[in-house]
Amino acid sequence: MALLTSTMMPLGTPAPDFSLPDTVSGATLSLQELRTPKATVILFICNHCPYVHHINSALVRVANTYQAKGVRFVAISSNNVATHPQDAPELMTQVAKEQGYPFPYLYDESQAVAKAYGAECTPDLFVFDAELKCAYRGRFDASRPNMGQATGADLANALDALLANEPVDPEQHPSMGCSIKWK
Secondary structure, three states, X not given: OOEXXXXXXXXXXXXXXXXXXXXXOOOEXXXXXXXXXXXXXXXXXXXXXXXHHHHHHHHXXXXXXXXXXXXXXXEEEOOOOOOOHHHOHHHHHHHHHHHOOOOOEEEOOOOXXXXXXXXXXXXXXXXXXXXXXXXXXXXXXXXXXXXXXXXXXXXXXXXXXXXXXXXXXXXXXXXXXXEOOOO
């Protein structure tokens, strides 16, 4: 596992469009189909990373809470399955079901979507407002594996501000986790 800190997408950047297969439903889903009038959260995650394992339970809780308020969550895995077969689509399906992910888990085989977003690590989070402009780019919270319980506080603060039609705090912290496994 290589620890990596992500670079920051400038706030206000439009969300790059995509159309990817959902490993759970089998449907191909696009950003335009998935977006909501409130906010859309794009999460780059994978099956094997300890940083993702650390946040999984809290991620499901936060997603359930905010999806009930009209926010859409979408997870994407872009890892190279030739070098990391544990991230293969059939195992993504299994992990999504075991974890109870209440959101689509999409497979970015070409890695074009991760590159378009500038995603660098897992987990790597992006929040887009109703116009699909970047309102938050950063970490789930300040916890790390074996260093505090995951709460999703940073993500929740950004979503609370968007839902209240208030500005999201521009001081944001980069995501930290395992590097995306590039081809």
